[in-house]
Amino acid sequence: MAVLPASPLFLLYVGVFLIAALTCFASLTRLHHITDSDTRQGLWALLLTSGGWAAAHVGFLVSPTTSLKLGWYTLGLVLGLAAVGAWLYFCSAYTGRTYHRNPTYRRLAIAVYIALVAVKVTNPLHREYFTTTVVATPFPHLSVYTGPLHWTAMGLSYALAFVGYFMLLELFTQIDLDTRALFALVGITGLPVVLDLVGYTTPYLIDITYEPLGVAVFAVGVAFVYIDQFEAVQLAAERDTPVIALDVDNYIRDTNRAALTLFPEIDGAEGAHLETSLPQVADCLDSDNPILKVQQEGSTRYYRVTETPYGTVKSGLGRTIVLTDVTDRERYREELERQNERLEQFASLVSHDLRNPLNVATGRFELLREEVVMAADNENAEAVERALTRMDDLINQILTLAREGQPVEQWDAVSLSSVAKGSWEMVETDTAELRVDDDLAFKADPARLKRLFENLFRNALDHGGPDVTVTVGALSDKPGFYVFDDGPGIPEGDGDSVFEPGYTTREEGTGFGLAIVAEMVTAHGWTIQVTESETGGARFEILGVESVA
Structure with missing residues (x-):
């Protein structure tokens, strides 16, 4: 060989x-x-x-x-x-x-x-x-x-x-x-x-x-x-997503069936320029908010328009245009905007049309007390004063509920331990004790998160008494944190009602504290649930937070 x-x-x-x-x-x-x-x-x-x-x-x-x-x-x-x-x-x-x-x-x-x-x-x-x-x-x-x-x-x-x-x-x-x-x-x-x-x-x-x-x-x-x-x-592997392939000069090279269904006018338009055939898509690509509204079968649908380059430098970098259906998200956003507008109108109504007469009534009552000699233990006068004070508290709580429900726009990295301890210092805690088991870094609106903790702490103090112990920590099996106390807990069968406006187990309570907490949680895009703690008290778990390194 x-x-x-x-x-x-x-x-x-x-x-x-x-x-x-x-x-x-x-x-x-x-x-x-x-x-x-x-x-x-x-x-x-x-x-x-x-x-x-x-x-x-x-x-x-x-x-x-x-x-x-x-x-x-x-x-x-x-x-x-x-x-x-x-x-x-x-x-x-x-x-x-x-x-x-x-x-x-x-x-x-x-x-x-x-x-x-x-x-x-x-x-x-x-x-x-x-x-x-x-x-x-x-x-x-x-x-x-x-x-x-x-x-x-x-x-x-x-x-x-x-x-x-x-x-x-x-x-x-x-x-x-x-x-x-x-x-x-x-x-x-x-x-x-x-x-x-x-x-x-x-x-x-x-x-x-x-x-x-x-x-x-x-x-x-x-x-x-x-x-x-x-x-x-x-790039066109998602069959239900409309895809349009363009060459380096923005001429249509190919389309899939979903694109033809959405835009029947480009059937057979291979070789036509995008701005001529689909000017609305071309305009959307150049805008800061690439959301395209399309009338389809009598209803409006929304598509996010994105582009991905493909090809080589030598042959030219073409683009693949992908239109992702975001109708549900956009409809939710529009409904949220409408709700916020209604809340603002309602808050304005409460703030002006109700608070003004209340202020007048309170002022007249004080004048009456000064002009008329009332017995110190006059039950009628005390009842009127309590009613006026309660109405003022309710108006404040309603305004807070409307304000805290606005979606969070400014997100910052926060420390669970730092925010919890800072919030505790803002509450009259008497001999109560705060324990922080472990820390967690996540994104939130710091000011609103601080108020969230203040409301939960006040709720624990109101129901657990001045010697209650409140514990805060990070959940070990899912992204989130907990707040629980060793107080009497939530009455059996009331777990689904505690976050409803007006729910209270105390005669002097307004019933808005936990409702405001729920609104602040929802505004962050999180969820909240209540269970019983190991010591028999109330345990609140806030889920869905975005942790940071």
Whole structure:
């Protein structure tokens, strides 16, 4: 085997696999244009292992000694098996699945790979994977005869490769964009199987794996010819979301079915300019608030318009326009604005139309007390004074309820421990005690959060007495914090009512304290629930806070 054959077919084999290797390696320089990092990593690994696989075939063909040929062939087996794993990683990432990130699948794949590699590299000991002999057709070469372990590994590899094909083809059939070119590229990667069968069953081709040739064609197609369409398909993977693909000059290249349903006027508008065909979308992209209102079937729907660049610097960076339905959120926002307007009107009514007559009545009552000699224990006078004072308290509480329900606009990082201790100092606590179990950093409106704690502390003092102990801490199993006391707790059956305006168990209470707390919690976008503490008191849990490092 020291003298290399000089037949044209031999030179063709060497040239084809050498070109395949160089093509795969050259394509690696183009992958930085792919925006999705997982897809880019998977394709990078596929091209690297396939290029190395093809290069190992070249080494197998041109090596002058049998031992070198066997070394190159074994290296090709190892790299070929790695290429299967890279193929699955790429297919999972490109189609939007998460199999490639699943720790269990990754550990299983590594274990299977190590086991099969061990079988391949120890073949000289057991010779169950392959044996070799020198043959003269179609040119003098070292022919490989595969054993039962080879067919086991090959069957597993083909099955896994088919899973990858299925993921890609399923995506292509579900996407409304034109994917015929990508269909063809994926199909070409499977064609070398035919060459494998011919090489195994006939003397016309040598018995060697030809898969690197298909991957090389796929690499050229994706990295050099169809990279724009390759990315556009991935970006349009959400079938129910309208997607419009534009070229570098904002001319429409493609649309999916959801976009045509939303905008029937662009059916057949490929090649038309976006500003001409959909001026409202173009204007939305240039605005600070990219929310598009669309009249659809007699109702108004709202879409957030976003854009994602794709393509290469050389070919030009096109854009994919994605319209995400945010109708529910926008309707909620509009309803919230209407509610806030009504609350402001109500607060104005309470503040002026009710407080003014109350102030007049209070002033006249004080004058009456000065002008008329009243007994110190006059029950009627005391009752009138209590009623006027209670009405003033109620008006203040109603105004507070309306004010605290406004959505939070200014968020700052706060410390649970610092805010709780600062709020405690603002409350008349007598001999009561505050305990802070542990701290939590999260985002909130500091002033409103301080008032929230003050209301909870006053509630504990009002019901638990001057010696109550209040404990504050961070929840361990979910994002949030708790406040509980060792007082008498919430009466049985009243858990759902404590946050309603007017609920109180004390004759002198207004019933707005916990309602105001609930409004402040809701204004932050959090939720609050009440349970019984371990000591039998009331335990309030505030959930949904956004913690910060």
